[in-house]
Amino acid sequence: MTNTPLADLLAFQKDTEALGQVAGRLGWDQETVMPRGAAEQRAEEMAAMEQVLHARRTDPRVGDWLAACEGSEMTEADTAKLRHIRRSFDRASKLPAALSAEIARVTSVAQGQWAEARAKDDFAAFAPVLARVIELRQQEAQALSQGGDLYDALADDYEPGATAAELGAMFDEMRPRLVELRGKVLEKPAPAGLKGSFPDAEQMAFASRLALAFGYDLNRGRIDKAVHPFSSGSGNDVRITTRTNPEDPFNCFYSTIHEVGHACYEQNIDQGYLLTSLGQGVSMGVHESQSRIYENQLGRSRAFTGWIYEQMREAFGDIGVDSPEAFYAAVNRVQKDFIRTEADELQYNLHIMLRFDLERALISGDLKAADLEAAWNERFEADFGYAVPRASLGCLQDVHWSLGLFGYFPTYSLGNVYAGCLAQAMRKDLPDLDAALAKGETSSATSWLGEKVQRHGGLYEPKEVITRACGEAPSAGPLLDYIETKFSDLYGL
Amino acid sequence: MTNTPLADLLAFQKDTEALGQVAGRLGWDQETVMPRGAAEQRAEEMAAMEQVLHARRTDPRVGDWLAACEGSEMTEADTAKLRHIRRSFDRASKLPAALSAEIARVTSVAQGQWAEARAKDDFAAFAPVLARVIELRQQEAQALSQGGDLYDALADDYEPGATAAELGAMFDEMRPRLVELRGKVLEKPAPAGLKGSFPDAEQMAFASRLALAFGYDLNRGRIDKAVHPFSSGSGNDVRITTRTNPEDPFNCFYSTIHEVGHACYEQNIDQGYLLTSLGQGVSMGVHESQSRIYENQLGRSRAFTGWIYEQMREAFGDIGVDSPEAFYAAVNRVQKDFIRTEADELQYNLHIMLRFDLERALISGDLKAADLEAAWNERFEADFGYAVPRASLGCLQDVHWSLGLFGYFPTYSLGNVYAGCLAQAMRKDLPDLDAALAKGETSSATSWLGEKVQRHGGLYEPKEVITRACGEAPSAGPLLDYIETKFSDLYGL
Known part of the structure; x- marks a missing residue:
């Protein structure tokens, strides 16, 4: 073959993208049409797909092709394609395979424990596995950040270029205006809702x-x-x-x-x-x-x-x-x-700021997992003006942290x-x-x-x-x- | 890792099987729930999956692992597992990748041309691409058979161990008894069918x-x-x-x-x-x-x-x-x-024998693709007692040959x-x-x-x-x- 490194890289990437779509389709299937009894088998199928995708993302040829074409003259679109491939390659290559496997294993367990804890309103039952998830994500962030901010390293996966400092400044601007407005609005009588038959x-x-x-x-x-x-x-x-x-x-x-x-x-x-x-x-x-x-x-x-x-x-x-x-x-x-998921436009962002501050503290180590519920409840009352009655309406309401999704909110x-x-x-x-x-x-x-x-x-x-x-x-x-x-x-x- | 070759091979095979299930699931999706506009993208996704599976089936490590454990003491089940893996590895390894890719490409085109030809009852429009499919499958059979019978090499993929000679002898026993019985039955008045409302x-x-x-x-x-x-x-x-x-x-x-x-x-x-x-x-x-x-x-x-x-x-x-x-x-x-697909128990096997004899002749070269329609119609009249009025009711009724599925019937x-x-x-x-x-x-x-x-x-x-x-x-x-x-x-x- 006498293809250029760029052509080889883009051809390879096309198959990676196609396989990524296949993995996504499996996820859709699981949530919509999959028979219940297929769950365990599906987990094996997903794990096999993830292994294939991981091997492709970290394939040493990708590194060689990137090195051979970065900096050359190319179209704006090809430059952008390489930027994405480079980012994915660097992230995936920095992560020890054993760490990724352990995160996959522990978050899978943690998600189950979270669901159980939420059903029983029992944060204490979830705290130990949450602590372990946080510890693993801290290790991941250390591998990725190479001395930089840990939270930024995690957030970068969802929002390339985002930093905690910039997000924090944005939220500092928003919070007082939203808290003030929600106070005024909630003094007014609430409008009527719908009534009727909606089959x-x-x-x-x-x-x-x-x-x-x-x-x-x-x-x-x-x-x-x-x-x-x-x-x-x-x-x-x-x-x-x-x-x-x-x-x-x-x-x-x-x-x-x-x-x-x-x-x-x-x-x-x-x-x-x-x-x-x-x-x-x-x-x-x-x-x-x-x-x-x-x-x-x-x-x-x-x-x-x-x-x-x-x-x-x-x-x-x-x-x-x-x-x-x-x-x-x-x-x-x-x-x-x-x-959060049922919040109106006015209050929604207050829910996010609360999570952002708490998860930054969890990742930096300033807040221990065991202390999350108390910290959540205190902050909620400060921003919303009333107390959280139980954990399922508080810090156990979202699945994200059990999955290790810090930096996503x-x-x-x-x-x-x-x-x-x-x-x-x-x-x-x-x-x-x-x-x-x-x-x-x-x-x-x-x-x-x-x-x-x-x-x-x-x-x-x-x-x-x-x-x-x-x-x-x-x-x-x-x-x-x-x-x-x-x-x-x-x-x- | 200090695994045995057997353990390594079986672990590798587990992921291959899981990925095979994923590919099968995509096929289900395509035939049931896939949006129509997704067809071309899906073809790319399937091709990427097939490439992954092919690479695994022909992975040189599979050959090494097999060589290292075949002949050792092991359970009946493990012996059987190895037999399947060996068959798949040998088949896949004997086939030049370029030939497999060409077969995939040509049969994809042929299937479209078959559907069009069937809609127009125009066998002549399908004959050239059919000739090309046959030629490629002959090449495949040559690569697989290494001097043995070409048809057997193809049939072996669907029915390990089956041979044309044995199948032919079986059909020779069945044909006269079934032809005679169908003649007698069709002289009798046909029973009434259902009538009613079946939403x-x-x-x-x-x-x-x-x-x-x-x-x-x-x-x-x-x-x-x-x-x-x-x-x-x-x-x-x-x-x-x-x-x-x-x-x-x-x-x-x-x-x-x-x-x-x-x-x-x-x-x-x-x-x-x-x-x-x-x-x-x-x-x-x-x-x-x-x-x-x-x-x-x-x-x-x-x-x-x-x-x-x-x-x-x-x-x-x-x-x-x-x-x-x-x-x-x-x-x-x-x-x-x-x-064929609507045939009763009595006549069904007559449909198969006809196809079996014709496809053996096509693969051996005794029958040219261009002459298939005439040969079909002649044989049909001999076994069924009445003439085929048009190609969609005759040699264009089944999709199989357009897909290269010789040896399947x-x-x-x-x-x-x-x-x-x-x-x-x-x-x-x-x-x-x-x-x-x-x-x-x-x-x-x-x-x-x-x-x-x-x-x-x-x-x-x-x-x-x-x-x-x-x-x-x-x-x-x-x-x-x-x-x-x-x-x-x-x-x-």
């Missing part, structure tokens, strides 16, 4: 209509039910799941719109990047910016909820609220609650911040947006996002793609202004 | 009941709709598909029972063989013996159809026949037809022959079988098959597992006796 099958049918309204391509995707809503896959096979709750159709509808935001990002990436290292959303933060802007700035806007209101009355009859304005208030209702808020910046820029470019949304038409907005963000896939670094889309570097200001304006208006402040 | 959803519900009646474990499997019924996967994740035709519920019901036979074979293999080279059905012929005995000797028996008759009348009301005996005749109706008849032997032996051991079947109870039969055949997986060679189960070597006699008795009785001969 499962009709919720799913309505969710499909919403997905189509946001441009989700069902010829390259599908919608199934699962316990937890998620989006899975890249390119031309991007599937989403949702769930139904007969009492609360918003749970289904807004989960669907959220996952459609993730899925459309993947579906709208330039087809030329298919099965390359650019063929996926560039980071968790940018991914979340798409799901959040679909769900919140578009889906929960006064204009679009007016359209949903009419559609829901047609589909479900009497829904217990009798005006578009009352419906808009119900969609955006702020309530005292404990659970802040990407949710980063996504909100990016969505705030993008929404501000988009509204400047699209003065007639609300008139379209009021008719259920999202295409001007989704085309704008497709053009400015989604099509680029991994071409630009996270912050760069947002900066290019908005014409200025991202900051928390636009999101905070948007939240303050929206909720002051809704609650008559 | 899709109710067919699927009834099919699930049938699957459960035959012992299919839905905790380790699932039933979906697909264009072609199939069974997929091994061990604890064995899924089947079926299809519905509102006019013909038997199509759905007997396809389901057939696939349940395949699936139960896989589900009932000793759990100790999971993800080893013994953890799958040992050959296509033995597999087909299980699907056929479930479908025919059990499912189409007078006793069991009596039970189905009552169940169908409860589920569907008036079904157009009004006695168990008329229902039994409808289930086993013999008609003039052209399509005879395993269907071999399965029938094995089923005939097993049924005879089973009835000797279970004198009360019909009384149980008449109540819809199959467990004595399925337990007998589980114990005698299914649990062994790949432990014994195909012929050996049948011989052990029956107490004598397999032969066509029991099947022919069964068919002659059954249809003489049904048609009053």
Whole structure:
């Protein structure tokens, strides 16, 4: 063969990407259609796939090919492809195989113990295995950081370039304004919620209509039910799941719109990047910016909820609220609650800041695993104004830490911040947006996002793609202004 | 590591088996739930998986490990495991990678051209690519056979140990008796078929009941709709598909029972063989013996159809026949037809013999691809007594040859022959079988098959597992006796 090192590397990477898609598809299968009795066998299958992928990511030829072509003249896209491959190769190569295997083993056990502890509201039963997970992730961070900040080394896997210092500064700006606003809002009476009959099958049918309204391509995707809503896959096979709750159709509808935001990002990436290292959303933060802007700035806007209101009355009859304005208030209702995943736009980021500060302290060693529950409860009361009654509503509510996902939580808020910046820029470019949304038409907005963000896939670094889309570097200001304006208006402040 | 070569080899093989299951799961996904627009991407994903599997099957370490442990003292099961690994390694190692890649490429094209030619009834449009497929498979057979019979080398992949000479002798015994019987039966008036309303959803519900009646474990499997019924996967994740035709519920019901036979074979293999080279059905012929005995000797028996008759009348009301005996005749109706997959028990094997003789001639070079249609039509008229009106009802009806599957067809008849032997032996051991079947109870039969055949997986060679189960070597006699008795009785001969 007389291929260039670049051609060899990209051909090799194409198969790695294809195998990564296969592993992702197994995950989808597991959460949607897999028979229950297949769980153990599936774990073996997944482990075998992970071994194949790990061997490819650390294949010494990748290092040789990279060394042979880095620095040469090449296209912008090829340069970006190499950047991703280099990052993945360096991360994977720095990690001792025994450590990775031990983390996989311990987090698998920890996830089971977490589920049991949560069911029994017994944090003490979870603390020892959590301590072990933290210890292993500290070791991983040491191997990766080579003297740098441990937390940054972990966060970099989810949000390349993110640092605890920068995230901390961002949260310091957000926290007082959000705490103040939530205090004022919760003094006001809560608006009424929906009442009516919302059968499962009709919720799913309505969710499909919403997905189509946001441009989700069902010829390259599908919608199934699962316990937890998620989006899975890249390119031309991007599937989403949702769930139904007969009492609360918003749970289904807004989960669907959220996952459609993730899925459309993947579906709208330039087809030329298919099965390359650019063929996926560039980071968790940018991914979340798409799901959040679909769900919140578009889906929960006064204009679009007016359209949903009419559609829901047609589909479900009497829904217990009798005006578009009352419906808009119900969609955006702020309530005292404990659970991050059910939080409204105003309170959501307070949940993240709490986790960010606690997990930084856990990784640095300033906070012991055994002391997590007390620290959580104290901080929660300070930010939310009321006490956590039990661990399942507090520090045991999320699966993330049992899986070792330290450094992941802040990407949710980063996504909100990016969505705030993008929404501000988009509204400047699209003065007639609300008139379209009021008719259920999202295409001007989704085309704008497709053009400015989604099509680029991994071409630009996270912050760069947002900066290019908005014409200025991202900051928390636009999101905070948007939240303050929206909720002051809704609650008559 | 201080593992023995045997331990290393078996550990390596476990991952290979797990990855093989993953590839199989992708195939299931493609035929059931995959979005249409994902087809091209999926082809890349499958190709990447195949490359991984091929590299593992031909990994030089496998050869070294085999050489280091073959001949040593070891358990019967480990000896059998090594036999399978050795066969796979030798086959894969003899094939030039370029030839395998070319076969994959050409058969992918050929399958498309076959579908188009079939839709247009235009054999001439398919002949050139068929000639190319044959040429490549001849080359493959030459590489594999190293001077031996070409057809045997191909058939060995589906039915280890099978030879054209032995299969030919078996068919020579079967053909005159079956041709004579079909002549007599078709002179008699055909029994009435079903009439009624058989909505899709109710067919699927009834099919699930049938699957459960035959012992299919839905905790380790699932039933979906697909264009072609199939069974997929091994061990604890064995899924089947079926299809519905509102006019013909038997199509759905007997396809389901057939696939349940395949699936139960896989589900009932000793759990100790999971993800080893013994953890799958040992050959296509033995597999087909299980699907056929479930479908025919059990499912189409007078006793069991009596039970189905009552169940169908409860589920569907008036079904157009009004006695168990008329229902039994409808289930086993013999008609003039052209399509193998819709053939009754009497005519099915005639379809196979025709294909067996033609494909042997194609591989030996005695028959040119361009002359296939004429040869098919001539032979069909000789065996069936009437002419083929168009190629889609003749030599273009099956996908197999476009895929290069030469040597596969005879395993269907071999399965029938094995089923005939097993049924005879089973009835000797279970004198009360019909009384149980008449109540819809199959467990004595399925337990007998589980114990005698299914649990062994790949432990014994195909012929050996049948011989052990029956107490004598397999032969066509029991099947022919069964068919002659059954249809003489049904048609009053």
